[in-house]
Amino acid sequence: MPGAKILYIGFGELMNSIKDKLSVREGVEFREILQLSSDVHENLLADGDIFLIGPYTLEPVRQVQRATLQNSMISVILLIFPDHFQKVKQSVQFAYNISKHVTFVSYELGKDITVVLDNAILRSRQRKSFSRIAETEIYPKPASPNVTYKNLTAFLENTPIGAIIFDQQRNIVTANLKAKEFFAPKLALAIGMNWSDLFPDEQPAVVTLPPEAGREPVHEVIKVNNQFLEINISPLGVQDSKTYYLLLLNDITQKINAENKLQSKVDELEFLNQELDQFVNVISHDFKTPLTSIGLLAEMGIKERNPDKQVNFLKQIKASSNKLRDLLKGLNVLVDATKTKAEKIEPVNFNARFTLVMADYNQLLEKDGGIVNADFSQAPGMDYFTAHIDSLLSNLITNAIKYRNPDIPLVIEIKSRKEKEYTILSVKDNGSGIDLAKNMNKLFQPFKRLTDQGTGSGLGLSIVKRVIEKSQGYLEVFSQPGSGTEFKAYLKSQS
Amino acid sequence: METDNKRIIIFDDDEDILSICTYILQEQGWEVLTYTDANEVVERVSAFLPALIFMDN
Structure with missing residues (x-):
């Protein structure tokens, strides 16, 4: 497993002292420490990496945000001079898009921070192993070279693991009951059968026998008859001046399936946790x-x-x-939209839903002079939640109308098509557009509106995004100020 | 602050905060301009010449 990187941004002296200390430390994995002047986040941060921000760094909040956006599975350590500690810590904690793995260190020049780094390395390792089931497997120990196949045969006959003994020509000398079961009914194991008959599809590496007794055994996981078999090949002792090989087979299908299931649950939980963190922020x-x-x-x-002024204050209170109440109401809408997994999955006809949704907008569009062109010929429909399609169409159409360019007639193009496992619904307008470089962060956050143009709770896009992601899809946005906006919803067929 | 310039610009996305700040500062004799759009601040600053610009991040 490759070691975690420590990426450092800040002044050079500190970097050198850390580098010196860490490189002599046993068991510390590190590949590189980078000293970068400003833009660190060119896709350098991988899961479990440590991002160390030095005390002289400008805009620490933005550094943390951008690192988090790139990869939230990293540890961030922020070194802050004591005078600024509270202020910086608070501004980071209250900012958006901040990883939950941020450590704040009150730093004075010359302070030894290797303990902090060690802890972060430890935590990021734990997280890493959480995110990927440990890649190492424990294999059985090689059989003792003093054991010969004849005295093993009786012993292995009824064990719950498969055992096959080969000679130097890779022909079967003997096999126990369990081994026969693994290959049945496709293949009836018999004495004299060759190794390559057993594993015709396997890579040559697997079928290479250890060259001589006493060498390291071979471990592999292979798939036979839809079973995952862990195989272990080890040389046995010399008997009649010939070397024999013992192959042990262990069925780990259940284990692998359970691991995969667990892994997908862990991924899901991690995602939900992150989402919740961000949401609460x-x-x-x-x-x-x-x-x-x-x-x-x-x-x-x-x-x-x-007293007049007092009344004024009361009015403002x-x-x-009222504003709080509206926020709370909006929050309920948002939670309802994503929590309840809409009634049921059914065949959804896009054109029918579009016509229905448009009923709310026709009058408005006629009055202000706008047209909506819909073309669902490439993908007329899909199996999905009807309510979610309605919400998607109506929110995106509402947005297009709200943020229209007042100088030209509004044209909205709605299309559908298929791409791999996704059905894509796109809504494109010729409206005022969005400066994505500036606003990507805020675009999908609840209660955020980017301009004062239009009114609303600032919930529309955030609902659309959540609803789509809830069903394993995603939402893309293309836009430039002044030249319209296109939203593409990648929807995964539900079953 | 020892200065004859008693003008101040405040920028925040929340109207309530702006009106509260305005009230407090006006009571102290400051002339206050408030904005919710950062671009406007940039446009107005050279004409208004405030002693202080107070910005929310």
Whole structure:
């Protein structure tokens, strides 16, 4: 397993001292320490890597955000001078898109941070092994070279693992019951049968016998009759001046299946955890602002002597509490949209859903002069949740209308097509467009609106994205300011 | 702050915060301009010449 990288951004002196200390440390995996001046995140960060941000780095919040966006399975260590510690720590903690694996270190020049690094390395290793089931397998020990096949045969006959003994020409000398079972009914094992008859599809590496007794045994996992068999080949002792080989077969199908199942559960949980983290971050930030306002306004109201002004404060408190209520309402909508896995999967006809959804918009479009062209000929429909298709179409059409370019007539193109396992629904407009470089972060966050153009809760896109992702799909956006926007929903057929 | 310039620009995406800040600063005799759009701040700053610009990140 390759070691985790430590990527360092900051000034050189510190890097050199860390490098010196770590390179003499036993068991520390590291490939490289990079000193980079500004843009670190050119896809350098892999799972389990450590991103170390030095104390002189500008915009630490952005560094953490960009690293997190690139790969959230990394550990971030932020070195901060004591004077700035609280401030920087808070601004990172309250920022969006921040990995949960950030360690804040109050740093003074010359301070030894190898302990912090060691801990981070340890944690990132644990995480790494979480994300991938350990790749190593424990294989049985090689048979003792002093054991000969004749005294083994009786012993192995009734063991629950398969055992086959070959001679130097790779012909079967004997095989136990269990081994015969593994190959039945496709192949009836018989004495004299050759190795290559047993594993006709296998790579040559697997069928290479250890050249002589006493050498390292061979371990492989192979697939026979839809079973995963762990095989172990080891030389036996010399008997009648010939070398024999013992092949042990162990059925690990159940184990492999369980591992795969567990792995996909772990992946799913990791994803959900990340999503939840991000969600809580956003929500807590958005609820904090009106709450702060209410607190401040109340405080000012208490101090204020002028009754007119006091009434004014009360009105503002009322307005802020209304805002909180609306946020809460929106939150319920968002949670409902993603939590309940819409009623049922059924064949969805895009054109029918489109016609129905458009009923809400026809009047509006007629009044303001806009047209919607729909072409579902490439992919007329799919098996999916009807409610989700409706929500997708209506949210994307709403957006196109809201953010239209006031100087030209609105044209919306809706198309469907198939690509590999996905059915793609695209909604393209000629509206005011989005500066993605600036706004990609905010685009899909709940309660965020990018401009003051249009009104709304700021929930539409966030709902669309969540609903699609819930069913293993994804949403792409192409846009440039002034030249329209295209959303492509990659939908996976549900079954 | 010892200065004759009592002008201040505040930028935040939250209107409530802006109105509270405005109230507090006006009470102290400051002339306050508030914006929710960063571009506007850039446009207005040379004409208004504030003593201080207060920006939310």
